Amino acid sequence: MTGKVEELLLSERKKSPLLFVLIDSEVSQIDSAVKLAKDVEQIGAASILVGGSSATDQMEMAEVVKNLKSAVNIPIILFPGNITGVVPQADAILFSSLMNSENPYYITQAQALGAPNVLKFGLEPLPTSYLVIGEGTSAWFVGNVRGIPFDKPKIAAAYSLAAQFFGMRFVYLEAGSGAKTNVTPEMVATVRKVFQGFLIVGGGIRDAQTAKSLTDAGADALVIGTLLEDSKNLEKLTEIAKAIKN
Ligand code: 1GP
Numbered sequence: 577m578t579g580k581v582e583e584l585l586l587s588e589r590k591k592s593p594l595l596f597v598l599i600d601s602e603v604s605q606i607d608s609a610v611k612l613a614k615d616v617e618q619i620g621a622a623s624i625l626v627g628g629s630s631a632t633d634q635m636e637m638a639e640v641v642k643n644l645k646s647a648v649n650i651p652i653i654l655f656p657g658n659i660t661g662v663v664p665q666a667d668a669i670l671f672s673s674l675m676n677s678e679n680p681y682y683i684t685q686a687q688a689l690g691a692p693n694v695l696k697f698g699l700e701p702l703p704t705s706y707l708v709i710g711e712g713t714s715a716w717f718v719g720n721v722r723g724i725p726f727d728k729p730k731i732a733a734a735y736s737l738a739a740q741f742f743g744m745r746f747v748y749l750e751a752g753s754g755a756k757t758n759v760t761p762e763m764v765a766t767v768r769k770v771f772q773g774f775l776i777v778g779g780g781i782r783d784a785q786t787a788k789s790l791t792d793a794g795a796d797a798l799v800i801g802t803l804l805e806d807s808k809n810l811e812k813l814t815e816i817a818k819a820i821k822n
Pocket of ligand 1: 598628750751752753754755777778779780781799800801802
């Protein structure tokens with residue numbers, strides 16, 4: 577069943593590919609997180625993701641979400657790395673299975689433990705296959721991942737197709753926060769050929785040219801995080817936002 581946030585993302589996507597900004601609740605002070613959220617909303621971000629694989633302070637995250645929620649109109653979507661990433665007051669959650677983990681905890685168990693709170697907090701679950709590409713990043717390490725090699729797009733496509741057959745409506749191709757290399761446009765295009773749902777791509781995206789190559793290849797939304805840890809880079813985000821709209 578699609579909910580309000582999913583419908584909004586799908587209708588916004590009809591106009592152009594979308595930009596999601598990841599706010600790491602453990603890196604940002606609340607004031608600076610709120611300022612960043614307002615700035616990126618102004619620039620045209622479609623949503624704020626809150627979470628990440630190393631964000632484990634649930635109280636802090638709940639506080640950040642509460643403050644962001646009252647500061648911006650775009651949806652706040654949780655991006656949990658574990659059950660601690662499920663907090664109240666967000667609009668939705670990337671209810672993700674880390675399908676290429678070697679540890680069943682990250683494939684179904686954390687999801688089972690987290691699901692009752694998703695219901696209790698009234699969070700809209702966005703059923704997501706989270707696929708980590710490459711290795712050496714926090715998401716890779718924390719999630720006990722067997723990383724899909726960057727040059728094996730067909731493997732990513734096979735997982736995405738499996739996700740689709742499972743009924744998942746979102747796939748997130750993740751190179752990892754701060755990754756040295758982003759997911760390749762070739763991999764995005766190969767996944768796009770078979771996956772009909774909403775395709776999110778993130779990790780290591782730092783410039784407009786790269787962003788545009790990924791949306792041209794078929795990404796529906798790009799996630800930008802590390803770039804914005806330095807507020808001087810807001811200008812770069814503006815360039816990225818413009819590039820993917822054309
Ligand atoms: C990480 O895909 C996101 O989960 C964003 O990556 O921090 O490298 O932008 P960056």
